[in-house]
Amino acid sequence: MDSATAKSSDVVWHKAEVTSEERAKLKKQKPVVLWYTGLSGSGKSTVANAVDKMLFEQGRHTYVLDGDNVRHGLNNDLGFSDIDRIENIRRIGEVAKLFVDAGLIVSTAFISPFLADREMVKALLSEGQFIEVYIDTPLEVCESRDPKGLYKKARAGEIKHFTGIDSAYEAPIKADIHVETANKDVKDCAIQIVEFLAHNKYI
Secondary structure, three states: OOHHHHHHHHOOOOOOOOOHHHHHHHHOOOOEEEEEEOOOOOOHHHHHHHHHHHHHHOOOOEEEEEHHHHHHOOOOOOOOOHHHHHHHHHHHHHHHHHHHHOOOEEEEEOOOOOHHHHHHHHHHOOOOOEEEEEEOOOHHHHHHHOOOOHHHHHHOOOOOOOEOOOEOOOOOOOOOEEEOHHHOOHHHHHHHHHHHHHHOOOO
């Protein structure tokens, strides 16, 4: 018996005594994944953290999974090839699913450039538990910000497979929330998202 066969036959899912519905009821909120997607430098992490702070101040139970932070630990074995990017998103999708099961509103700030990968994560969750938030910022604006100097390195050929330069970004076809950061400040972007959650009775 190989390891894959052993895993499929020997690993059993154990049901928790406390249901996800009970956890959500205790927290007085509807758990969900806010999946922020956009180019590097678009403002994903900045907006996600602004939303998180607003929700925290309202007494909501939340957490932010940031792309760079996750690569320091959980995904520190992955590079930036297409295969590694797919695995990066798959792992985050599974972690986000656990956060939702715990009753939290979880924000994920990842470039997640491929439509198929975002759909893969959405398929892991129940109806209404995945909100795609498109942080729509023009490439030239992202490049002018370049807070980490990554675009400069990519243009110089020092970084390969960089989204927007030599690796494709597939923009959402119909995002649940479309945020144009070039025309709004961070606070207004965050308010737009929090108001969506309130209008749709997540909070």
